[in-house]
Amino acid sequence: MPIEMDDFVAEVRSFLDAHAPRRPHGDAEVDWGTGIDRISYFSTDPPDVEAENVAAARAWQRRRYDAGLGWIVGPPEYGGRGLTAVHDMVYDSVEAEYEVPDTGVLSLIGLGMIGPTILAHAQQQIRERYLPAMYAGDVIACQLFSEPAAGSDLAAVSTRAVRDGDAWVIDGQKVWTSIAHHAQIGLALCRTDPDRPKHKGITAFLVDMSAPGVDVRPLRQMSGGAEFNEVFLTDVRVPDEHRIGAVNDGWRVALTTLMNERASVGGEGAGPAGRAVSLPFLTALLKANDRLGDAAARRRLAELYADQAATEYLNHQAVRRLREGGQPGPEASVSKLMYGQNLTRGAHFAAEVVGPRLLADTGEWGTFSWTELLLSTPALRILGGTEEIMKNILAERVLGLPKESGTDATTPFRELRRSGGTA
Amino acid sequence: MSPGSMDTATGELLTASLRGLFAAPASADDLGARLADLGWDEVLAADPAWATTLLFTEQGRALAGSRALDDVVLAALSPVLPPAAHARAVLHPHPSGGAELSAAEGPLRGLLLAPVDGDTEVVVPVATGDGAALLTLPSAPVASRATPAGGFDPASGWLLVEGVHAPSDARALPAGAAWQDALSAGRRALSAEILGVCAAALAMAVRHTSARVQYGRPIASFQAVRHRLSEAHVAVTGARAVLDAAWQVAERSDAGWAATLAKVRAGRAQAECMRAAVQVLGATGLTQESEMHRFVTRAAALDALLGSRQQLTERIGTDLLAGAAMAPVAGI
Numbered sequence: 001m002p003i004e005m006d007d008f009v010a011e012v013r014s015f016l017d018a019h020a021p022r023r024p025h026g027d028a029e030v031d032w033g034t035g036i037d038r039i040s041y042f043s044t045d046p047p048d049v050e051a052e053n054v055a056a057a058r059a060w061q062r063r064r065y066d067a068g069l070g071w072i073v074g075p076p077e078y079g080g081r082g083l084t085a086v087h088d089m090v091y092d093s094v095e096a097e098y099e100v101p102d103t104g105v106l107s108l109i110g111l112g113m114i115g116p117t118i119l120a121h122a123q124q125q126i127r128e129r130y131l132p133a134m135y136a137g138d139v140i141a142c143q144l145f146s147e148p149a150a151g152s153d154l155a156a157v158s159t160r161a162v163r164d165g166d167a168w169v170i171d172g173q174k175v176w177t178s179i180a181h182h183a184q185i186g187l188a189l190c191r192t193d194p195d196r197p198k199h200k201g202i203t204a205f206l207v208d209m210s211a212p213g214v215d216v217r218p219l220r221q222m223s224g225g226a227e228f229n230e231v232f233l234t235d236v237r238v239p240d241e242h243r244i245g246a247v248n249d250g251w252r253v254a255l256t257t258l259m260n261e262r263a264s265v266g267g268e269g270a271g272p273a274g275r276a277v278s279l280p281f282l283t284a285l286l287k288a289n290d291r292l293g294d295a296a297a298r299r300r301l302a303e304l305y306a307d308q309a310a311t312e313y314l315n316h317q318a319v320r321r322l323r324e325g326g327q328p329g330p331e332a333s334v335s336k337l338m339y340g341q342n343l344t345r346g347a348h349f350a351a352e353v354v355g356p357r358l359l360a361d362t363g364e365w366g367t368f369s370w371t372e373l374l375l376s377t378p379a380l381r382i383l384g385g386t387e388e389i390m391k392n393i394l395a396e397r398v399l400g401l402p403k404e405s406g407t408d409a410t411t412p413f414r415e416l417r418r419s420g421g422t423a
Numbered sequence: 424m425s426p427g428s429m430d431t432a433t434g435e436l437l438t439a440s441l442r443g444l445f446a447a448p449a450s451a452d453d454l455g456a457r458l459a460d461l462g463w464d465e466v467l468a469a470d471p472a473w474a475t476t477l478l479f480t481e482q483g484r485a486l487a488g489s490r491a492l493d494d495v496v497l498a499a500l501s502p503v504l505p506p507a508a509h510a511r512a513v514l515h516p517h518p519s520g521g522a523e524l525s526a527a528e529g530p531l532r533g534l535l536l537a538p539v540d541g542d543t544e545v546v547v548p549v550a551t552g553d554g555a556a557l558l559t560l561p562s563a564p565v566a567s568r569a570t571p572a573g574g575f576d577p578a579s580g581w582l583l584v585e586g587v588h589a590p591s592d593a594r595a596l597p598a599g600a601a602w603q604d605a606l607s608a609g610r611r612a613l614s615a616e617i618l619g620v621c622a623a624a625l626a627m628a629v630r631h632t633s634a635r636v637q638y639g640r641p642i643a644s645f646q647a648v649r650h651r652l653s654e655a656h657v658a659v660t661g662a663r664a665v666l667d668a669a670w671q672v673a674e675r676s677d678a679g680w681a682a683t684l685a686k687v688r689a690g691r692a693q694a695e696c697m698r699a700a701v702q703v704l705g706a707t708g709l710t711q712e713s714e715m716h717r718f719v720t721r722a723a724a725l726d727a728l729l730g731s732r733q734q735l736t737e738r739i740g741t742d743l744l745a746g747a748a749m750a751p752v753a754g755i
Contacts, residue, residue: 283743298740299733305743306688306736310661313668334660388646394656395649399629402641 008087012094015067020098032284037369039350041343041376044225054140054182056101061137071111071135078119079132085322103137105179110134110141113260114187118206121245121253126206130185143257144174144188144207144231149419151176152389154189154258155198155251156418159233161190161205168205168243170213170236176383180216180229183209187257188233189250194414201413202250206242207233223375259328261384279305282349288366289353300349307345311338330397333390340380340387347374437466438477445485451537451580454489472670475608476615483619486721488580490536492728495612497546499605503598504557509542514565514584515609516548518727521734522606524550527558527595531587534728537580539566547587548602549595555602556595560587576720607682609729611673614666614682614689617725621659621696624718628652628700635705648703655699662692680747683735690732693722 003011043050064070065079072088074080081087115134118127133139150156159172170190180186186207193201207214213236218226245253282301291297314335322328350370351358357367358374381387395401408416444457458478467474478491493513497504514533516522525531527549539545539562547558547565569582629652632643642648665688669681697719701708708715726732 279743286744292744295737295740298744299736300740301743302687302736302738302740303691305739306665306684306691307661309668309684310665310688313664314661317664317667331660334657337657338661388650391650391653392646394653395643399625399649399652399656400633401629401643401649401652402633404644404646405640 003083003087005086005090008083009090009094012069012091015064015069016095016098016100019063020100023097023099032288033365037365038372039369040223040225040372041380042221042223042225042227044223044372053102054105057103057105058137058140060101061103061106061135065136070137071115071131074115074119074131074135078127079135085319089319105182106134106137106140109143109178110139110183113143113257114141114185116260117187117204117253117257118244120256121204122206123241126241126244130206139185140179140183142177142180142183142186142209143261144177144180144186144233145254145257146176147173148175152386154254155202156413156416157189157191157202158418159188159190161188161192161203161238163192163240164237166240168238168240170205170207170233170238172233174231174233175219175228177216177229177231178227178383180209180231181218185209186231187244187253189254191413192250193248195412196248197410198408198413198416199251201248202254203247204244204250204253205238206244207236207238208242211236211238213237221376221379223372223379258385259332279308282346285350285353285366291353297349297353300345304342304346304349307338307342311335311342314338330393333385333393336384337387337390340377343373343380344377347377350374434473437461438481441477441481442485445481445487449487451489454487455491455494458489458491472673475612476666476670479612479615480619480622483616483621483721483725484623486578486620486623486717488536488578492609492612493536495608496605499608500546500557500598500601503596503601504546504559507544509544511544511546511559512536512539512562514545514547514560514587515728517583517585518731522730524548524555527551527556527589529588530585531558531589532583532585534572535565535569535582535584538569538582547589548598548605551595551597553597555598557598557602558589558593558595560589560593564588564590576724578717579721579724581724603679606729607669607673607679610682610686611666611669613725613728614662614669614685617689617693617722618659618663618666620718620722620725621655621662621693624700624715624722625652625655625659625696627715627718628655628703631707632703642703651699651703655696658692658695662688665689680742683730683739686730687732687735687739690726690735693726694732697722 043053045053061070068081069091071078071080072083072091073085074082076082111134115131118130122130130139134141145154145157147157147159149158157172159170159174161168161170168190170188172190174188177186186209188205188207189202190205191201192203195201209216213234215232215234217230217232219228219230220226221228244250279301282304286292286294286297286301314331318328318331318335347370351374354367354370357364358371361368385393392404396403440461444454444461449457463474463478475495482489482491490512492515493511496513496515497511512535514531514535516524517532517534525533525547531547531549533547535545541562543562545560545562545565547560549556549558565584565587568587569584571577572579572581572583629643632648632652633641635642643652662685665681666685669678669685672678672681701715701719704713704715707713710716730738
C-alpha cells in the first residue's frame with residue numbers, strides 16, 4: 001500500500017512524540033566545557049554499562065518494529081514495511097530530532113549488512129525464522145569473516161566446514177569480530193573445497209553463537225575498548241538448512257555483505273566521533289585555546305570543512321542512487337576512504353591544538369579526551385576493507401587499470417602459499 | 424551530473440556535439456558562434472546546471488578557450504545592466520588579487536579571456552564605498568593597456584590589463600547582490616572546467632600506465648602507481664560532489680558559500696590529480712613531448728581565476744571563525 005510522504009512523516013512524528021523526548025537543542029550549538037568530556041569512536045564502557053546500552057537498543061528497536069518502523073525498506077512477509085529508501089532516510093532525519101537509544105549494536109552489522117545478505121541468499125525458512133527476529137531487536141548478528149591468515153585477502157579463509165550427514169562440522173578461528181559477545185548468530189565464511197581456487201571453494205553458514213564449540217574472546221585495543229573479538233570454532237555443528245547460498249558459492253554471498261559494509265562505514269552519521277569533524281566543535285576548540293588568529297589553523301579548519309562537505313554530499317548522492325533502485329557499488333569505496341581520512345585529519349587537528357595536554361589526564365575539559373579518538377582513527381582506515389584494498393577496487397573497477405599480477409585466483413587453494421597468522 | 428530535464432539520448436548527443444566542437448581548433452569568438460549554431464542558448468535555458476557543467480567540463484577536457492565565462496558572468500549581471508547594444512566582454516578581477524576589485528576611481532586592472540576590439544563593450548566590476556558597481560567602457564582604452572598573460576599557461580590566450588582610466592563621464596552602476604551572484608556562477612563554471620582538465624589528465628595517466636610495461640607487466644598493476652591514481656580519482660570525485668551540491672543551492676542565500684567551497688575543492692583536486700598524473704608518466708611527463716604539461720598549466724591557471732584555492736580557503740576559514748553559518752551543504 002503506497003503511503004504519501006506527508007502521512008508517513010506525521011505517523012513517524014506521532015510515534016516518536018509518544019515514546020521519546022525531543023533533543024534540547026540542535027547539534028550546531030556547542031557548550032564548550034560542559035557535559036560529558038568524551039570523544040570516542042569505539043565503546044569503552046564497563047561491561048555493566050555496555051549491557052544496559054544493549055538492552056536499551058533492543059527495547060527501542062522492538063518499539064520501532066511494533067510500530068511498523070523496524071525495517072522500513074524490508075518486504076512485509078519478513079516483518080518489513082515495504083517502503084522505499086527515501087522513507088528510511090526521512091525516518092532517520094526525523095528521529096535525529098529526538099533523544100533515543102543508540103541502536104548501532106543491532107543496526108551497523110546485523111540489520112545493515114547481515115539482514116540484506118540473508119534476504120538475498122538464504123532459503124525461505126531461514127528468512128522467516130531470522131529476519132523478523134533480527135529487525136524486532138531479538139537477534140543480534142555478527143560477521144565471522146576475517147581470520148588471522150585472511151585479512152585483506154578475505155578469500156583465503158581456511159576455517160573448514162565438512163559435511164556430516166544433514167549437518168556441517170566447522171573448525172577454525174575468526175578474528176576482528178565486532179560485537180560477537182552480544183550476538184546470537186554469526187555469518188561465517190568457511191572453506192568447503194580446498195581443491196578449487198580460493199574464491200570457488202567457500203560456503204557461507206549462519207552459526208548459532210551459543211552452540212557448543214563457539215568460544216568468543218575479547219581483543220583489547222590501544223584506545224582502551226574491546227569492541228572486537230576472536231572467535232574460536234571447534235567442531236561446531238551447523239544444520240544444512242543454515243547454509244546461506246549454494247555450496248562453494250559463498251564468495252558471492254560475502255560480496256553482498258561487503259558492499260553493504262562499505263556503504264555503511266562510509267555513510268555513518270555523526271555519533272560521538274562526529275565531534276572530530278563537527279565544525280562547530282572544532283571552531284569552539286580553537287576559540288577555547290585562543291587560536292582564532294592562527295592563520296595555519298584557520299586554513300586547516302576550512303580544508304576540513306570542505307572535505308566534510310564533499311563526503312556528506314557524496315553519501316547524499318549514494319542514497320539518492322539507492323533510492324532510484326541502484327545497488328551499492330565501487331563508489332562506496334570513495335566515501336569510505338574520505339570518511340576515514342576526514343576523521344583522522346579532524347583528530348590530528350585537535351591533537352595539534354591541544355598539544356602536550358593530550359598526554360596526561362589533568363582533568364582539564366576537552367584536552368585528554370581527544371586521546372581515545374586519536375588512538376581509534378587508525379582503525380577507521382582498516383576496518384571494512386583497508387584503504388589499500390579500497391584503492392585497488394577503485395583502480396580496477398572504476399579507473400579500469402589492469403589487474404595485479406598473480407596466479408592465486410586460479411590455483412587450487414590447497415597449493416597456495418599462506419601466512420601462519422602471526423605478526 | 425545527469426541531465427535533469429533532458430533524456431539520456433539527447434544528453435549524449437549534446438555531449439558528442441560539444442566534443443566535436445571543441446576538438447576543432449578555433450578562436451574564442453568562433454567557438455561562441457559555433458555554440459550559437461548548436462542552439463546552446465536553448466539547452467542552457469532548459470537546464471542551466473547540467474548545461475553549464477557540461478560546457479565547461481568539455482572546454483576543460485579539450486583545453487579550449489572561449490568567452491563562455493564572460494557569458495556566465497554577464498548573465499548573472501543582466502538584472503543590473505542595461506540591454507546590450509553591442510557585444511560585451513568582462514574585465515575579470517586581476518588574478519593576483521583573488522576576487523578583489525579595482526577601485527572605481529581607477530586605475531583599473533583585470534583579466535580578459537580574449538582580445539577586445541571594435542564596438543565591443545567591456546564591463547568592469549569595480550569597488551565603491553557602497554559595494555560592487557559596474558563600469559561599461561569602450562574597447563579601445565582597455566585594449567590599449569592589454570598584454571598577453573603568457574606566464575604559466577601561454578596557451579590560455581588570456582590578456583592582463585593594467586592602468587586603465589575610465590573616461591570622466593563613465594558612471595558606475597551599483598551592482599547590489601548581482602556581483603556576488605556573478606562570482607558564484609563564475610566559480611561554479613570554473614570548477615567544472617578544472618574538473619574537466621583533471622578528467623582528461625587522469626584518462627591520459629590511465630592510458631599511459633596501462634600501456635607502459637616495466638618488469639614484464641604494465642606499471643598500472645603496481646600498487647604504488649594504481650594507488651596514486653585512485654587517490655586522484657577520490658579527490659576529483661569529492662570535488663564534483665561539492666560542485667553538484669553548489670548547483671543544488673544555486674538559488675538559495677548560501678549559494679555564494681557553496682560555490683566558494685566548490686572552487687576550493689576543485690582547486691585542491693587539480694593540485695592532487697596533476698601531482699599524481701605527472702609522477703606516473705615518469706620523466707616523459709616533465710617534457711613538452713608529452714601533452715601532460717598543458718593540463719598541468721591550464722588547471723593551475725584556472726585555479727587562479729576568481730580566487731585561488733589558497734585565497735578562498737583563507738576566506739572560508741576566516742568566515743568560519745567569525746561565526747559564519749555553517750551551511751549544511753548536504754542537508755538539501
